[in-house]
Amino acid sequence: xPSYKHxxxxxxxxxxxxxxxPAAAPCAPVPDSVTLNQSGKQFKPFxxxxxKHIQLxxxxxxxxxxxxxxxxxxxxxxxxxxxxxxxxxxxCKGCHSATPFSPETIAAKAAQKQSYHLDMMGxxxxxxxxxxxxxxxxxxxxxxxQDCHPRSKQGDAFYSAARKGAKPAHxxxx
Amino acid sequence: xxxxxxxxxxxxxxxxxxxGKTNKGWASGSFEGYPDAxxxxxxxxxxxxxxxxxxxxxxxxxxxEPDTSFDDKSVFExxxxxxxxxxxxVNEYEKKAPGGPVxxxxxxxxxxxxxxxxxxxVNAYTKTKEGAVIYNSKVCVGCRNCMIACPFNxxxxxxxxxxxxxxxKCILCYDTRLKVGRPPAxxxxxxxxxxxxxxxxxxxxxxxERIRATPDRYYDHVYGEKEVGGTSWLYLARTDFExxxxxxxxxxxxIISNVKEFLGMVPMVLSIWPALFSGIxxxxxxxxxxxxxxxxxSTQEDR
Numbered sequence: 447x448p449s450y451k452h453x454x455x456x457x458x459x460x461x462x463x464x465x466x467x468p469a470a471a472p473c474a475p476v477p478d479s480v481t482l483n484q485s486g487k488q489f490k491p492f493x494x495x496x497x498k499h500i501q502l503x504x505x506x507x508x509x510x511x512x513x514x515x516x517x518x519x520x521x522x523x524x525x526x527x528x529x530x531x532x533x534x535x536x537x538c539k540g541c542h543s544a545t546p547f548s549p550e551t552i553a554a555k556a557a558q559k560q561s562y563h564l565d566m567m568g569x570x571x572x573x574x575x576x577x578x579x580x581x582x583x584x585x586x587x588x589x590x591x592q593d594c595h596p597r598s599k600q601g602d603a604f605y606s607a608a609r610k611g612a613k614p615a616h617x618x619x620x
Numbered sequence: 621x622x623x624x625x626x627x628x629x630x631x632x633x634x635x636x637x638x639x640g641k642t643n644k645g646w647a648s649g650s651f652e653g654y655p656d657a658x659x660x661x662x663x664x665x666x667x668x669x670x671x672x673x674x675x676x677x678x679x680x681x682x683x684x685e686p687d688t689s690f691d692d693k694s695v696f697e698x699x700x701x702x703x704x705x706x707x708x709x710v711n712e713y714e715k716k717a718p719g720g721p722v723x724x725x726x727x728x729x730x731x732x733x734x735x736x737x738x739x740x741x742v743n744a745y746t747k748t749k750e751g752a753v754i755y756n757s758k759v760c761v762g763c764r765n766c767m768i769a770c771p772f773n774x775x776x777x778x779x780x781x782x783x784x785x786x787x788x789k790c791i792l793c794y795d796t797r798l799k800v801g802r803p804p805a806x807x808x809x810x811x812x813x814x815x816x817x818x819x820x821x822x823x824x825x826x827x828x829e830r831i832r833a834t835p836d837r838y839y840d841h842v843y844g845e846k847e848v849g850g851t852s853w854l855y856l857a858r859t860d861f862e863x864x865x866x867x868x869x870x871x872x873x874x875i876i877s878n879v880k881e882f883l884g885m886v887p888m889v890l891s892i893w894p895a896l897f898s899g900i901x902x903x904x905x906x907x908x909x910x911x912x913x914x915x916x917x918s919t920q921e922d923r
Contacts, residue, residue, distance in 0.1 A: 522833060547808070547817040549801030556819070565826045571813025575666075591670065591811075605675050610689035 476500070482573070482594075488601030492594055509576055510536050526562070542572040653732035657751030658798065659820035659852040660807055661827055662725055664864060665837055666814035669696065669710055669723035673806035673815070677708045677727075680793060680805035699865065702727055704776035704788040708806060713864040722857065722864045725806070725815070728753060728774045728790040729844060730852035735875035736766035736775060738883075744787075750799065751820060751852040752792035760786055771848050771870055792852070820852055827856055849874030 478497040483489055499509070506515025513533040518524045535541070543551055546568030555564055567575065577594070581587030588594050602608070675690040677683070684705050688695065696712035703709075708727035715721050734753045737745035744760040747753050762785050767775045775789045793804035802808075803817035816823060827842040843861050844851040847870045855866070862868045876883075 546813070547803035552801070552818055555822070564822070565816075565829060567813050570811060571666075574811045575813075604679060605672075605690040606678070606686050607689050607691060609686060610692055612688040 489595035676805040676809035704778035707790040733874035735769040739769035
């Protein structure tokens with residue numbers, strides 16, 4: 447059971463970004479490469495080629511939505527953020543919580559019921575939606591789980607991978 | 621006091637007490653769930669059918685190894701339902717739809733007024749203040765009324781043990797997680813955040829807000845908000861829920877409302893009828909005796 451807790455913990459901080467930005471720097475250094483899924487247990491950490499994505503896409507806000515690059519375009523966001531400037535923190539984890547459903551996060555949400563952005567995705571969800579969403583839309587880039595992060599031995603056991611191809615008899619059970 | 625007067629008084633008194641109680645039961649309004657109850661919002665438009673939730677549930681609840689790997693997508697060929705070995709299953713619907721298939725996770729929906737709990741005559745089920753419907757195998761006698769009562773066909777029966785067969789279903793990870801405020805294992809593992817854990821009341825607002833903000837993405841209904849009196853698990857879908865495996869014929873009334881009147885009668889029948897009929901029997905005997913004998917005055921009173 448303890449190892450499983452680690453797995454969950456690892457999964458929660460999947461996508462944690464290795465590069466730490468200087469706190470008050472007006473212009474953060476742009477990393478060429480970022481190690482994602484650093485504490486992943488079921489799936490191994492992997493290197494995300496930031497430089498290649500910058501070359502390919504050229505528009506920062508495609509991924510970093512309203513925090514850098516071309517600012518707010520979405521009419522729904524523009525209602526409030528028309529004149530918002532670029533934010534100091536642009537890394538995903540700066541806003542998207544690695545533990546979106548922990549008792550602490552839920553208590554914090556309950557304390558600020560007026561906030562509009564209560565339904566903000568956690569880090570893991572945000573990264574998967576951002577990466578896979580764009581890859582499928584453009585028909586380019588990996589979309590399968592192990593295309594980005596290969597599975598560890600622990601992960602194989604977790605998904606009972608050894609039993610692949612055995613009889614799928616679930617439907618007959620009652 | 622004469623014996624017949626005593627009997628009469630007993631009957632009238634007993635009837636008043638029992639009927640009074642029963643009427644109160646009938647009049648009670650619907651229970652809308654504990655105020656701080658937690659829940660899970662399932663956004664089926666986000667689900668990719670990876671079955672990670674099934675794997676997480678299997679490990680968290682210490683269930684037996686599955687028949688086939690959790691990577692195996694061939695399980696989608698036939699719709700499945702939760703069993704004693706798999707408290708949650710993901711099914712695939714709308715396989716050939718232009719927007720791609722729709723995946724839907726199924727498990728116990730943790731009703732506000734659970735039919736399983738209502739149907740259980742040994743009180744094996746409890747709706748906890750955190751929102752989970754949990755089950756006590758120690759008192760269960762294995763009658764399986766709960767399996768028949770459940771409007772979602774959820775509880776599974778474990779036939780493995782001959783001496784102690786037990787009913788098994790999702791308990792919202794109550795023992796290991798929910799009790800201490802942590803989300804169930806399936807929510808933690810979901811890569812797409814198709815599952816959102818939070819206070820049920822907040823999740824309902826969140827679900828309606830998602831529909832409002834992106835109306836093209838959703839069918840305008842939150843399944844589980846009102847069905848059978850409301851459930852802790854809530855669902856969003858892009859199409860009519862009927863098309864993605866939901867029972868849309870269920871009423872908003874909790875199942876208990878269908879049987880409340882009948883159940884309210886049970887104590888009355890059980891407690892009053894024996895006393896009533898034995899009373900009538902005794903009185904008629906007494907009357908016969910009186911008619912044969914002396915006390916004509918009070919016999920007239922009785923008539």
